[in-house]
Amino acid sequence: MTAVTTTAPAGATTVNPKTRPRFSPRRRAGKWLLSLLGLVVAAVWAFPVYWMILSAFTPNARLRSTTPQFLPTHSTLANFQTLLSGGSGFWTALRMSLSITLLTVVLVLVFAFLGALAISRFRFPGRKSFVLAVLFIQMLPAEGLFIAQYKMLASVGLLNNVIGISVLYTAAVVPFTIWMLRGFVAGVPAELEEAAMVDGLSRTRAFLRITLPLLAPGLVASGVYAFLQAWNEFTIALVALPSQSAQTLPLWLRGFMSASASRGIDWAQVMAASTLIALPVIVFFLFVQGRMTSGLVSGAVKG
Template structure:
């Protein structure tokens, strides 16, 4: 049913207003990062800064440990995302293609693990890493991020594999492909949107995690960027300009990753619906 001009204008205005509400905190963070210390603490709410400075970015980027924390964050985040994707694909395909006893129960367990709050897993994870001797090591964070993102990855990829007709693989095998070759040539390319979608959500979850990185990593040289952001607060004051500038720098990797894969992300969210 075609909408009238009034309906289209109304929906457009509502959409713009909602977008502005979500965009405003980011805009405020960026403009504050460009203000001088006096302007940051001023009681005036200047939506457009009267003066701009890059000193906050200079102090943030030259703060001790930034490069080390950045490297640690990239290692544990990318490592967890790649491991979750590999294991997720290997788990989602048999769950979607094969019918075996206990399959529905296993899917229910995956859903329950996905819905479990991360804070509830903190003490068991800590005790496990302590017994394994992995505390204060980057592999402990990588394993935690991998474990927390795996249920979501398996559940999402299960829906994407379900949406790919098995007839396509059978046609490829009739044409001479082996089962592995049919998966590699037919199913895997069609899983592209699903892999992109799950990788984005897993990346954001691991990139923003703070509590495990703070407690597990006692050595400052092994901590991550979220912990680095908390270093701008001292017992006497908070460097708000530095915090905002550091937050802008901190958001850049996730923003760049999202912009690169945004087209695949939209198509992937549509293609991954599970049919009842």
């Protein structure tokens, strides 16, 4: 048996695959254009945040000038000092927002987790009706429920109350959160609990020791969603918290702007107030970003 050899024609050049250029000039130019476009989009997205923070440290007279300043050349802390003083009402609104948000997150995680567990693990009469009810409630516009919600809270004396507004927030956030958690619950095999029960654990202990730790990223991701919804909610709070003494931070910010309308809106203090409202969200996100990222990725591929 003889080996067949081939020879390159005269004048032809051979190219070593290891030294062959990975990208052609056209593909390299396209890659640079896409990178440049991504930087432009990121700059456009980040500029409002930068302008808010820059304006928060700028005197109002300087901010209202016809020539905008894009660099912090005249920074001051006077805007924050005014807001953090006792007369601005910031601390009262902050305590109200924190109380409502934390209670809402706890209630949402409990009820949404139980609902997702029931949908994913159990077959019971009315299961399809329950799923359809969750979808239907999610499609209802919040504005169409304001009158009924106001009368319901007024009838039981829960207007201007942390518990009353937390119940409304929970009812608004739970349907979507159930669907978020459903993918996580369905992604954990039930055989893990069965194997733990064979080893001698009860169903409750098997769930707490095996299944619940695997669902932690999903619970964190759902908690972040509930936190953001409750912290930034405005319209329901406007209906359920009519008193000036019981306001969340978004309502306080609106009242702050209205109070300044007679002498012109102090945009520097408005931007400083907006920065203070956004700060707890940023701190909370920094603490849970690792768990939230893994939870969102897991929920995308499971279920």
